[in-house]
Amino acid sequence: GGFLGLDNISVLDRSVRLPGGGRLEQCDGTGWMAMFCLNLMRIALELAKDDPVYETLATKFFQHYVYVAAAMRRMGGGAGHPLWDAVDGFFHDVIRYPDGSYKRVQVRSLVGLVPLFAAERLCESELRQLPCFHRDFKWFLENRPELVAACVRKNVSADAYLLTAVDDHQMHALLQRVWDPREFLSDFGLRSLSRYHLEHPFVLDGDQVSYEPGDSHCCLKGGNSNWRGPVWxxxxxxxxxxxxxxxxxxxxxxxxxxxxxxxxxxxxxxxxxxxxxxxxxxxxxxxxxxxxxxxxxxxxxxxxxxxxxxxxxxxxxxxxxxxxxxxxxxxxxxxxxxxxxxxxx
Incomplete structure (x- = not known):
């Protein structure tokens, strides 16, 4: 839980406690952290080209990325409510209650696309210039295969590694919606909420999310911004x-x-x-x-x-x-x- 920005994008106010002791498992919160780890790893690798001391810092951020991405795959899976909705082909937040029950927040918004932002590419030629990071990177691949299998792929093309928090099936499903003018593809960029919700509002406990391409219709977070349709x-x-x-x-x-x-x-x-x-x-x-x-x-x-x-x-x-x-x-x-x-x- 907690406030993550994207003010009114959710049907819930994500900065307050949920009734009934519910706990919100958020796919965008996890996706943001995976992206931040990769961004910091990349910054450390660039700095390491001039000062090798940053290689160990890059290793730390790579390890954090792997742990976060692997956790994202596991969240809710054992209880039968993973963040990935195989039927809808989209990532959705999940509300988990103390009695083991859950509700899936089936809104197609940027929340479910954020995991795509966690992406980075590492070439063997680059790794050879960073011997300490290369050694630690290889060790992690060899000794933590159950973790890296979900988020590090070798030889996608050429001699390189792809670090991504989504698998090929998820990538296809998400990007088909991204490129669909009936959903996220606007003539002017990426909509923050799918146009699908213009005719199919999502309602949860009396609260509603619908496609609002202009100014916000509600006053959540002050009502002076809108993440329910506009392009940002x-x-x-x-x-x-x-x-x-x-x-x-x-x-x-x-x-x-x-x-x-x-x-x-x-x-x-x-x-x-x-x-x-x-x-x-x-x-x-x-x-x-x-x-x-x-x-x-x-x-x-x-x-x-x-x-x-x-x-x-x-x-x-x-x-x-x-x-x-x-x-x-x-x-x-x-x-x-x-x-x-x-x-x-």
Missing amino acids: FPTTFMMIESLRKLGKAYGPLMEINNPVAEEPPITFDKMAQGFADRLISIFTRAADGRRAVYGENEKFQNDPYWRDLILFYEYFHGDTGSGLGASHQTGWTGLVASLIDEWRK
Whole structure:
């Protein structure tokens, strides 16, 4: 339990105790920690290229990643309620009660996609330059096979290891929903909640989650942000980064079946490019000369003194791309500059 951000994304207030002594097992909390471990491992490995003392720190973060990812596989499994819902093909939070009963929070949201963010690739050529980390890495693979089997894969493509918290089946199922315009794929990025819930709200004990692509309809966490449909830059950017890493690991060996029947299967790289293009398109002029970011604001759309002054909104309407929330959220929405630099060359 505990507050993890993503303010109102859940049907529950995740910062308060649940009635009846329930305990919330959260797939995004576990996924975030796996991602953080890999990010810190990568930072330590980069520092170790100049100062070998950081190799032991990289080992520590790698070990933490393995423990977290392995725990994610086991959570609730022995009691018959794992976080992965094989029927729905999605990760869902689970409420576990003292008497052994449970409820699955069957909401398709970013909560169930966060495990995809825990992805990293290690090449043998890189490992050979880091002898202490290489030694510890190999020891862990050889002596903790029951743990690494779930989250470290060798020779996916080329001579490299793929570190990921999801298996191939889960990856396929999740990314098919990610690339489905009826679910998470907006013309302007990655929706925070599946559009499926527009017609299929999820209700739990009288509380409801439905697809709200614009401003929030509830006042949870103050009501001044909304994770029930809008596009947010940081999470779409992290999806792009994960797809880029998976693309390098798998190359052409794996493609995701396109949910749109007439479209061919799509590679990880093309998905990453597609999301980058969608985020950039929020700010560029369409054929009619209008910018999605400014929606129906005619002053910013047409006034010659304002039309070329770009505001970096906090989040964006899940269907129209218009800017919402704070209008100077440059800290993460400014990532569009990085996307233009990397993907529009």
